Amino acid sequence: MSAKLNQLNKIKVGIVNYLNTKPLIYGIQHSAVAERLLLIQDYPANVARMLMEGTIDVGLVPVAVIPHLQEHHIITDYCIGCTGAVASVGIFSEVPIDKIEKVLLDYQSRTSVALAKVLLREYWQIDPELVDTKSDYRGAIKGTTAGVVIGDRALEQRKVSPYIYDLGEAWIDLTGLPFVFAAWVSNKPLPDDFISAFNSANKLGLENIEKAVAENPYRVFDLHKYYTAHISYELTAEKRKGLKMFLSFITEQRAVISNTP
Numbered sequence: 001m002s003a004k005l006n007q008l009n010k011i012k013v014g015i016v017n018y019l020n021t022k023p024l025i026y027g028i029q030h031s032a033v034a035e036r037l038l039l040i041q042d043y044p045a046n047v048a049r050m051l052m053e054g055t056i057d058v059g060l061v062p063v064a065v066i067p068h069l070q071e072h073h074i075i076t077d078y079c080i081g082c083t084g085a086v087a088s089v090g091i092f093s094e095v096p097i098d099k100i101e102k103v104l105l106d107y108q109s110r111t112s113v114a115l116a117k118v119l120l121r122e123y124w125q126i127d128p129e130l131v132d133t134k135s136d137y138r139g140a141i142k143g144t145t146a147g148v149v150i151g152d153r154a155l156e157q158r159k160v161s162p163y164i165y166d167l168g169e170a171w172i173d174l175t176g177l178p179f180v181f182a183a184w185v186s187n188k189p190l191p192d193d194f195i196s197a198f199n200s201a202n203k204l205g206l207e208n209i210e211k212a213v214a215e216n217p218y219r220v221f222d223l224h225k226y227y228t229a230h231i232s233y234e235l236t237a238e239k240r241k242g243l244k245m246f247l248s249f250i251t252e253q254r255a256v257i258s259n260t261p
């Protein structure tokens with residue numbers, strides 16, 4: 001078979017290009033299943049777009065796009081989630097939350113932007129102006145203008161902004177449930193043997209967190225702590241409950257729990 005034909009038969013897998021996926025990438029690249037797939041790395045909003053357009057078959061996608069997919073299958077026992085402060089998703093500000101007038105929304109995100117809207121309304125109960133962004137906007141987080149920032153840039157922003165409102169922590173305080181930011185979702189049924197090998201590859205990565213840390217020197221934040229105490233990778237029954245509740249919030253099937261007389 002020619003190299004080109006061989007590529008055509010591969011399952012196209014999109015993955016977020018942030019540090020929090022390094023353990024998963026390690027596992028995939030050190031498993032035989034790597035031969036069966038093409039790994040495409042991009043920021044979350046682009047991975048979501050690729051799955052919706054069908055240019056990839058499966059992706060570690062922001063869960064907020066699930067209601068927009070014609071067909072979806074959550075295919076592994078792993079995700080990007082949290083059971084407490086996540087560290088890399090927050091509203092960053094120079095002023096306390098009740099003084100914020102405007103919030104810039106991260107163009108790289110789908111889930112956290114939707115989560116911020118839920119929490120501003122339900123948890124902090126404030127109604128600031130919300131502004132979409134298109135390119136780097138972090139320089140504009142000043143005065144009463146705050147910003148939702150995710151991923152590695154959020155880990156950097158922790159060193160800049162005096163007020164950090166961690167969205168994982170706020171969600172858990174509001175609902176008592178863990179949160180899922182991204183999950184492995186396919187837009188078509190995939191072969192069972194692939195799903196099972198892919199699941200094992202994710203597991204292998206999480207058994208080798210030390211190696212992923214060693215391969216990715218990073219001065220801004222302690223990655224071992226990030227991978228073990230902040231990001232929670234297992235898609236447990238509790239996380240699925242949290243996911244279901246989040247999706248019901250954003251599809252407006254859930255009544256507003258605050259502001260009721």
Ligand SMILES: C=C(O[C@@H]1C=C(C(=O)O)C=C[C@H]1O)C(=O)O
Nearest residue numbers: 044062088109110111112151181
């Ligand atoms: C916790 C994180 O979760 C990410 C947040 C996403 C979003 O807001 O759409 C999507 C993918 C996740 O990787 C992070 O990257 O910091």
